[in-house]
Amino acid sequence: MxxxxxxxxxxxxxxxxxxxxxxxxxxxxxxxxxxxxxxxxxxxxxxxxxxxxxxxxxxxxxxxxxxxxxxxxxxxxxxxxxxxxxxxxxxxxHLPHHLKTCLLYIGMYPEDHDIEKDHLVMQWVAEGFVCGIDGRDALEIAGSYFNELVNRSMIIQLVEHHTFYMERIYHKVHDMVLDLIVSKSAEENFLCVVENMETITRRQHCKTRRLSLQLGEAELDKIAPWMSLTHVRSLCIFGLRHRSIELLELKFIRVLFVCKVDGLDLAPIGKLFQLSYLNVQCSYPGSSMQLPKHICGLRHLETLVIDAPLVELPQDIVHLPALSYLEVSVCIAYPDGISKMKSLCTLKGFDPSKQSVDNLRALGELLNLRELDMHFTDDSFRTTETRMLCFIPSRTVGYYDEWNSLCLSDCRLEQLRLGFNFPRLPMWVGQLSTLSSLEIHVDELCNDDISVLAGLPALAHLVLGATNVPDEGIVFSSSAAFSSLDYFESRRTGHSLHFQAGAVPKVETLRFQLDVDEVNSCGIRLAGVEHLTNLKRVAIGLGYTWESDVPMVEAAIRAIFDEHHPGRLVFHITSFYG
Structure with missing residues (x-):
């Protein structure tokens, strides 16, 4: 540069x-x-x-x-x-000691690797770098450490736009910062990065506690005779195809991160009794993996992430007493008995169409559940609707009369993503008093539904998809104000948006989609933007038939916002055919 x-x-x-x-x-x-x-x-x-x-x-x-x-x-x-x-x-x-430790751990990742905040902080906690104090959860404290490293520019935050509706926030470290981390880590014998046989030979007599393997598969088979894994607490393996790591040697392992690896025998995992964090990713075509049939000995396992073709989950996974984070990317049936997973706080990648009725019913008994991500892999919603006698997102949820007559009590869910369509907004949504983030899609939306959503006192982030809306569009009424909402996204094209005074006083980000042909024939159906007094960012997707129409429509949209928020907003406008 x-x-x-x-x-x-x-x-x-x-x-x-x-x-x-x-x-x-x-x-x-x-x-x-x-x-x-x-x-x-x-x-x-x-x-x-x-x-x-x-x-x-x-x-x-x-x-x-x-x-x-x-x-x-x-x-x-x-x-x-x-x-x-x-x-x-x-x-x-000049970093405080606790931040130095957390920063050095980033040396486990290869150059230019995308760092996921949630997983890095879970690894810090699993290693024991961060503990809860004064009533604050360890993950919350670790998250604040991560934010501090971002503020000090040791970690860079980036945003990537795949499509208009797919925005990914991720993090990296600058190459020179990573060089500094690796150098300091070597000086302090904090971690070992193995990229070639020279490193192995040089470190063969050291007690390595954190090991990152970034080798080609031809070299990897030579590791076993040269490097002991007995003292390793964290092991990260990246981009390899091999079977040569003796996992049983990892007697003190707490963090095991296997990224884009094929052929690793995971059978010994069930005997890694100190394991707290397990993340297995495999992306090779035709590859598959198999977890051991029994893992109930993993009494300290808190995080389990599987992003790989998987035949089945171990039957005794429901007996893991410490498991709080479970993410399975493949659609698979869970063993019966998930009501026993009382420590579960986060559940991602859960497909109701693959589950037994007992497990759907049992979701309502997970008292500590804070984050739920559910989606169907196909159009199975209609076929499974009749057998879903119980559906979750709180302590007690029953399903009667097509999703509406649900009994909720003391709901503590904070984040809910439902990646499929409901016929209407379910009545139980209005009882999710602690919900701060919601994504929901409905076939038909009415004005009363907006009032129900406005009644959620903690709701700050709302993604709403509606196939059909009232003739007047989606109206945010001053009589039913969203007291906490700072992000709103509409997931359907062409709906009118009306914001009355005081309806969304805290909204900072507005995201919606328009059809250029509709705009040309009906105008821009957007009213009340002058009432968005805290607005900072606007993201708009423009679908077009003729690309030549886009600049004029884009200019008209900017003019509407500039009239009431001159020079104050950050715009992100994308156009696409269709």
Missing amino acids: KPLDDHSSRQLFYGRVFGLENTCPHPFEEPSEKILQKCGGLPLAIISIASLLASQSTRSVSQWNYVLNSLRSDLRSNPTLEGMRQILNLSYT
């Missing part, structure tokens, strides 16, 4: 430190200029030092001069890798 000019450098630096791109308090102007001189216009250097200064609890000129004097290299006159490493090392040195 080219160095930034002086103006852009100041904008980046001031924006990160002070929150305003063109503002710097007078006492800090001189040290700021000298620091920017040292950074030489390099964005990574500027954002690293700016993040370091922004993280300090107090701000003083002497503190800034201390940082300035710590920068020995002048990257403007001598832009070297060593100078950049020195800046990153300074940022690392």
